[in-house]
Amino acid sequence: MSKTIFELSVPGRKGITLPPRDPDIPLNEIIPQELLREKPARIPELSEIDVMRHFIPLSQKNHCIEKGLYPLGSCTMKYNPKLHESLVRYPSFQNLHPLQPESTLQGTLQILYELQNDLAEISGLDKVSLQPAAGAQGEFTGIRIIFAYHRAKGNTHKNKIIIPDSAHGTNPASCALVGYEVVELKSDSRGRCDLAHLKSIVNENTAGFMLTNPNTLGLFEDQIEEIASIIHSVDGLMYLDGANLNALMGLVKPGEIGFDLMHFNLHKTFATPHGGGGPGSGPVGVIAKLAPFLPVPLIGKNEDGYFFDYSHKQSSIGKVHTFYGNVAVMLRAYFYIITLGAEGLRQVAENAIINANYLMALIKDYYHIQYPDHCMHEFVADSTWQKKEYGVSTLDIAKRLLDKGFHAPTVYFPLIVPEAMMIEPTETESKDSLDAFASAMIEIAQECKENPELLHSAPLTTPVRRVDDVRAVKMLDTSFPLED
Amino acid sequence: MLSCKWAAKNFRIDINYNTKKVRYNILLIANGEIMSYIPNTDAERNQMLEKIGVHSFEELIQVIPRKFRLQELLNLSPPLSELELTQLVNALASKNIDTQKFISFLGAGVYDHFIPAAVDTIVSRPEFYTAYTPYQAEVSQGTLQYIYEYQTLICELTGMGISNASMYDGATAVAEAILMAVRKNHLKKAIISSAIHPEFIKVIQSYTEGIGLELVFCDIKYGRTDIANLADKMDENVSSVVIQTPNFLGNIEAMNELEKVVHSNPKTLFIASVDPVSLGILKPPSSYHADIVTGEGQALGNNMYMGGPLFGFFATHKDMARLMPGRIVGATVDVEGNRAYTLTLQAREQHIRREKATSNICSNESLCTLAATVYLSLLGKDGLIEVATQSAQKAHFLANEIASIPGFSLCYPETPFFKEFAIHCPVSAQKVIQDMLNKHIFAGVDLKSYGYDENTLLIAVTEKRTRAELENYATALREMNYE
Ligand SMILES: Cc1ncc(COP(=O)(O)O)c(C=O)c1O
Numbered sequence: 001m002s003k004t005i006f007e008l009s010v011p012g013r014k015g016i017t018l019p020p021r022d023p024d025i026p027l028n029e030i031i032p033q034e035l036l037r038e039k040p041a042r043i044p045e046l047s048e049i050d051v052m053r054h055f056i057p058l059s060q061k062n063h064c065i066e067k068g069l070y071p072l073g074s075c076t077m078k079y080n081p082k083l084h085e086s087l088v089r090y091p092s093f094q095n096l097h098p099l100q101p102e103s104t105l106q107g108t109l110q111i112l113y114e115l116q117n118d119l120a121e122i123s124g125l126d127k128v129s130l131q132p133a134a135g136a137q138g139e140f141t142g143i144r145i146i147f148a149y150h151r152a153k154g155n156t157h158k159n160k161i162i163i164p165d166s167a168h169g170t171n172p173a174s175c176a177l178v179g180y181e182v183v184e185l186k187s188d189s190r191g192r193c194d195l196a197h198l199k200s201i202v203n204e205n206t207a208g209f210m211l212t213n214p215n216t217l218g219l220f221e222d223q224i225e226e227i228a229s230i231i232h233s234v235d236g237l238m239y240l241d242g243a244n245l246n247a248l249m250g251l252v253k254p255g256e257i258g259f260d261l262m263h264f265n266l267h268k269t270f271a272t273p274h275g276g277g278g279p280g281s282g283p284v285g286v287i288a289k290l291a292p293f294l295p296v297p298l299i300g301k302n303e304d305g306y307f308f309d310y311s312h313k314q315s316s317i318g319k320v321h322t323f324y325g326n327v328a329v330m331l332r333a334y335f336y337i338i339t340l341g342a343e344g345l346r347q348v349a350e351n352a353i354i355n356a357n358y359l360m361a362l363i364k365d366y367y368h369i370q371y372p373d374h375c376m377h378e379f380v381a382d383s384t385w386q387k388k389e390y391g392v393s394t395l396d397i398a399k400r401l402l403d404k405g406f407h408a409p410t411v412y413f414p415l416i417v418p419e420a421m422m423i424e425p426t427e428t429e430s431k432d433s434l435d436a437f438a439s440a441m442i443e444i445a446q447e448c449k450e451n452p453e454l455l456h457s458a459p460l461t462t463p464v465r466r467v468d469d470v471r472a473v474k475m476l477d478t479s480f481p482l483e484d
Numbered sequence: 485m486l487s488c489k490w491a492a493k494n495f496r497i498d499i500n501y502n503t504k505k506v507r508y509n510i511l512l513i514a515n516g517e518i519m520s521y522i523p524n525t526d527a528e529r530n531q532m533l534e535k536i537g538v539h540s541f542e543e544l545i546q547v548i549p550r551k552f553r554l555q556e557l558l559n560l561s562p563p564l565s566e567l568e569l570t571q572l573v574n575a576l577a578s579k580n581i582d583t584q585k586f587i588s589f590l591g592a593g594v595y596d597h598f599i600p601a602a603v604d605t606i607v608s609r610p611e612f613y614t615a616y617t618p619y620q621a622e623v624s625q626g627t628l629q630y631i632y633e634y635q636t637l638i639c640e641l642t643g644m645g646i647s648n649a650s651m652y653d654g655a656t657a658v659a660e661a662i663l664m665a666v667r668k669n670h671l672k673k674a675i676i677s678s679a680i681h682p683e684f685i686k687v688i689q690s691y692t693e694g695i696g697l698e699l700v701f702c703d704i705k706y707g708r709t710d711i712a713n714l715a716d717k718m719d720e721n722v723s724s725v726v727i728q729t730p731n732f733l734g735n736i737e738a739m740n741e742l743e744k745v746v747h748s749n750p751k752t753l754f755i756a757s758v759d760p761v762s763l764g765i766l767k768p769p770s771s772y773h774a775d776i777v778t779g780e781g782q783a784l785g786n787n788m789y790m791g792g793p794l795f796g797f798f799a800t801h802k803d804m805a806r807l808m809p810g811r812i813v814g815a816t817v818d819v820e821g822n823r824a825y826t827l828t829l830q831a832r833e834q835h836i837r838r839e840k841a842t843s844n845i846c847s848n849e850s851l852c853t854l855a856a857t858v859y860l861s862l863l864g865k866d867g868l869i870e871v872a873t874q875s876a877q878k879a880h881f882l883a884n885e886i887a888s889i890p891g892f893s894l895c896y897p898e899t900p901f902f903k904e905f906a907i908h909c910p911v912s913a914q915k916v917i918q919d920m921l922n923k924h925i926f927a928g929v930d931l932k933s934y935g936y937d938e939n940t941l942l943i944a945v946t947e948k949r950t951r952a953e954l955e956n957y958a959t960a961l962r963e964m965n966y967e
Contacts, residue, residue, distance in 0.1 A: 002625075004629070004632070005633050005857070005861050006636065009864075013864065014864055014866065014867060015600065015602070015863070015864060016600050016863050016864075016867045018598070018867075018870050018871070018874060018947060019950075021873070021874055021877060022950075023877055023878070023881045023951060024877065025877045025880060025881065027765060027873060027876065027877075030876060030877070030900075031736065031765070031766075031900050031902070032900055034740075035736055035766055035767060035900060036766065037763070037764075037765055037766055037767050037768065038767075040865050040866075040869055041640050041641050041763060041764065041768070041865065041868065042640050042865065043640070043861075043863060043864050043865045043867075043868050044860075044861055044864060044865075045864035045865055045866070046861055046864065048602050048862060051602060051606075051858060051861045051862055052602060052605070052606070054861070055606045055609075055630070055858060056606070058625070058626040058629055058630060059606070059609040059611035059612050059626045060611060060626065061611075061623075061624075061625040061626040061629075062611040062623065062624055062627055063615065063620070063623035063624065064610050064611045064612075064614045064615045065610065065614040066610040066611070066614060070614075070615075070616070072616060072619070075616055077614075077616060078521070079521050080610075080613070080614050081519075081521055083566050083569065085608070085613075087569070087570065087573045089604070090573070090577045091582055091584050092577040092578065092580040092581075092582045092585075093577060093580065093582075093789065093790075094582070094787040094788070094789055095582035095583040095584050095596070095787065095788060096580055096582050096583070096788060096789065096790040097590040097594060097596065097788050097790070097791075097926065098594055098790050098791030098792075099590050099594075099929050100583075100588075100590065100790075100926055101917065101918075101921060101926075104580065104581035104582075104586070104926075105580060105790060106579040106580065107576040107577050107578065107579035107580040108576075108580055108790050110576060110579065111576060118560055121558055121560060122558060133653065133656075133792070133793070133849070134652065134845070134846065134847040134848075135846065135847065136834070136844045136845055136847070137652060137656075137844075137845075139844065140844055144690060168835075168846075169833070169834035169835040169836070169837075169838050169841065169846075170834050170844050170846050172834075172838040172839035173834035173837075173838060173839060173841040173843070173844035174844040175839065176694075176839040176840070176841075176844075177691070177694055177844050178694040179694030179695060180694075182838075182839045219547075220545075220548050222547045222548070222549065224549075224552075225549065225552075249558075250554065250557065251545065251548070251553060251554060252548060252552050253554065256552060257552045267847065273613045273614050273851075274613075274615065274616040274617075274847070275612075275613050275615075275849075275850050275851030276612055276613065276615045276617070276618065276624075276627040276850040276851055277616060277617035277618065277627070277649070277847055277848055277850035278650075278793075278847040278848045278849045278850050278851065278852075279792070279793035279795070279847075279849045279850075279852060280847040317690060318687075318689055318690050319655075319683060319686040319687050319690060320656070320687060320690050320691075321652060321653055321655065321656065321687065321792070321794075322593060322594075322653050322654065322655045322681070322683045322684070322687065322780070322791065322794060323593075323594070323683065323790070323791030323792060324790065324791050324792060325792050326792040326793040326794075327789045327791060327792045327793075328787070328789040328792065329792075329793065335569060335573065338560075338561060338563075338564055338569065338572070339519050339520075339563060339564050339566070339569050340518060340519070340520050340563055341518065341560055341561060341562050341564070342557035342558035342559070342560045342563075343518055343557060344518040344519070344520040344563050345558065345560070346557065346558070347520050347522060348520060350541050351524060351529070353541070353544055353545065354524075354532055354533065354544070355524075355532075357532075357536045357538075357544055358535055358536055360536075361535050361536045361537065362535070373547070374536075374538075374543075374544045374545075374547070376545075398620065399620075399622065402620060402622050402623050407620060408619075408620050410619075413835065427520075427522050428521050428523065429523070430523035430524055430528070431524055431528040431531065431532060457819070459622050462622040462623055463622070463623070463625050464621070464622055464625055464818040464822055465622070465818040465819045465820050465822070466622065466818060466819050467621040467622060467816060467817075467818050467824045467825075467826045468816045468817055468818065468819070468824075468826075469621075469816070469826050469828070471816045471817065472814035472815070472816035472826050472828040473814070473828055473829060473831075475816070476802070476805060476814055476828065476829070477814055477815040478632070478635055478647070478805070478813065478815075478828070479632070479635050479636040479639040479640075479645075479646065479647065480632070480633070480636040480815075482636070482640060
């Protein structure tokens with residue numbers, strides 16, 4: 001157990017020095033006394049080495065990609081190239097203010113301009129905005145574009161968006177934020193959209209359809225052409241949640257299979273780090289007729305160079321983020337795309353798919369797989385056998401995996417598979433690494449039989465043992481009680 | 485062969501860069517290996533396909549209708565080796581002029597404060613930056629504890645009872661605060677001070693249109709929210725009032741007086757958007773009874789990067805915890821009774837509540853909050869006061885110097901400000917900016933594009949500026965002899 005930074009504080013210690021005050025004007029001569037703080041904020045006082053010895057051991061309590069497989073389904077926890085980390089730290093990228101004259105921003109603007117174009121090419125869509133800060137904000141932006149499109153056409157009756165029951169929680173939440181009612185579409189026995197059900201719920205009020213493809217079961221929605229034609233027949237728009245684009249890059253262009261708009265997750269598909277939960281970046285791509293609605297500004301190019309393009313500001317949905325979005329994340333994604341090129345990106349998709357299918361083949365005799373077709377870049381196994389026979393749950397299995405040096409899969413999602421374990425190895429895992437993970441899963445299946453108690457008490461070897469989530473809610477403690 | 489086809493397409497070659505060399509290297513690379521970070525060899529891939537029970541990769545994607553499968557490679561520039569990437573990026577980076585080369589007086593929400601080196605050492609730990617949202621608490625205690633410490637620091641700075649783990653930026657934080665106020669009081673009108681950041685207003689409009697919220701804007705007087713105008717606009721339907729302090733113009737709002745007007749309706753929530761650095765010396769929002777406190781956190785140890793990543797902080801009263809957006813970390817114990825941390829109050833969130841969630845946010849800006857936590861830990865109690873004090877002192881010194889130049893004046897000479905102030909120039913701000921650029925100075929933000937008079941320039945000063953730089957600035961302006 002580590003002390004908090006507050007418990008390490010020693011009055012008078014410092015981890016920073018500043019030059020002497022010059023000019024040194026008494027504060028109360030420049031700011032009225034009644035606006036000034038009476039008591040200093042109790043920020044902990046430490047030397048630099050104290051700070052390092054606090055945070056470095058803390059970091060060591062984390063699992064991370066460099067420690068071992070991180071098969072968090074839907075999150076694409078691929079390796080983050082080290083060169084990109086060092087390039088992005090160039091002072092001439094870090095120390096740019098967003099409101100500098102465009103003439104002084106030409107290098108970064110060129111990168112963003114080319115990234116817009118590259119994402120358009122990868123997706124088969126016409127125009128891309130880089131502004132949204134994450135996947136969910138990309139969804140929100142896209143759904144607002146759908147709203148703006150219908151409003152411009154006078155389609156005021158359109159108030160519903162259809163979303164499959166396998167969808168990620170952000171999809172319905174984003175629709176609700178825009179003001180749409182969500183209509184849930186059932187999945188069929190093959191784990192795809194139930195077309196008969198779709199036909200029964202589509203009507204004049206349908207504003208759009210939000211689909212993840214491959215879906216969250218890791219399966220390609222092979223009826224996509226028919227789905228798109230049903231939606232388009234009522235002037236609905238087809239939105240792709242691009243969280244799973246890793247499976248499609250260079251193999252299929254979303255814009256060519258019926259999608260009108262989508263978001264990308266640069267922190268998944270394009271190898272930018274996940275940062276312990278962000279910053280990410282969620283650019284949105286659209287077909288030409290939706291381009292007038294994209295957020296402002298886009299990055300444009302003319303004979304003088306690159307510039308912030310506000311030319312469509314009358315029709316635009318406006319802004320979703322201050323300035324231009326998470327630029328440092330975009331830089332890394334650009335480095336990734338231009339390093340790999342077309343051939344490399346295709347190899348990524350192919351290897352992601354091979355790795356997932358290989359892993360599924362290794363464990364399929366030990367864990368139930370509700371939809372056992374060949375998968376794309378991920379698959380969903382479950383613990384219903386273990387639960388029924390030995391009373392061991394997916395949570396237990398997830399915790400036991402931690403003991404064996406792996407991160408757990410995404411668990412209990414998608415909601416349509418009981419005891420789900422959604423496994424996405426990504427292309428950056430080697431065969432050895434997949435073999436080791438499969439062995440661990442198989443060992444665990446054996447332990448379920450022989451020693452279910454062991455699983456209930458897992459994890460045993462992690463920095464802390466199983467954490468009491470219920471108590472965290474009941475005895476809510478979200479900040480350290482500071483003393484004077 | 486492919487490489488020839490690609491090279492002919494001639495992408496990125498428009499950069500001012502040794503084109504021939506790039507093309508030459510491209511040929512070498514395309515014939516060689518691609519740095520795709522894929523470890524498996526052909527031999528291993530074949531073993532894997534065999535285990536899967538297929539003869540080729542194509543068999544795995546049979547479900548994709550054939551006509552949808554791309555027959556050609558994407559139209560992208562050819563792959564690069566790491567060395568070539570470095571060369572290319574060097575060339576691109578050299579086209580930027582950054583704030584180490586030209587002296588910056590730019591602010592408007594993003595600030596050039598000093599960042600101690602230890603901040604980057606810590607945020608560069610792969611254990612922190614390659615992990616994701618701490619879903620498995622037992623192997624994420626590092627992330628969870630720094631978020632808990634971050635939340636504590638935000639509570640301490642703002643005086644509020646509970647902080648979340650972060651929002652995308654200051655703009656979305658205040659927009660989500662407005663939505664939270666509606667969840668609390670079910671009223672359908674928000675009053676926004678016209679003195680808040682104009683980009684925040686744009687984002688607020690995006691986020692509130694869906695729920696049909698009526699937005700009413702309160703006038704500015706002497707560079708601050710006009711209290712009488714606010715009083716006129718208050719009624720029993722006002723869900724929240726949003727005030728930024730220091731506001732977009734750098735001025736410190738009269739929060740005590742504003743609060744009395746806001747809470748004249750006991751149901752109305754008082755939302756403040758604050759500069760966290762200012763809280764080193766200015767009264768905490770709890771002192772003026774703010775109900776939700778948000779702000780842009782970039783100034784706390786994060787590089788500017790042309791405006792992103794940023795992060796928003798969000799704090800409120802503890803009894804409104806269940807209405808909050810975003811992730812929250814709580815302290816608890818493990819089965820052995822040891823202190824441990826975990827994501828908590830998840831029943832508010834999209835993965836459980838779906839369309840009824842308090843927000844759609846999933847990934848937030850975690851690593852930026854780590855930078856903020858490390859930054860504040862290094863600064864300590866006195867360091868934050870020092871950064872805030874020196875920024876204010878230097879800003880006021882420069883303001884005085886400029887006010888003494890013929891033709892220049894402060895826009896709001898009677899109004900208190902912190903580290904940023906607006907001046908009226910004898911010529912357009914755009915001309916001043918261009919002339920000063922020739923002297924290697926980023927003079928400030930032209931407020932014309934934000935709807936202000938074209939002669940208005942917004943100038944920000946941080947502790948990083950030296951007295952000599954401030955004097956230089958004033959001298960340069962004086963020597964323009966605009967009058
Ligand atoms: C399928 C899917 N959609 C959307 C999202 C949301 O993305 P973000 O976390 O970047 O907001 C996720 C993230 O896990 C996802 O898996």
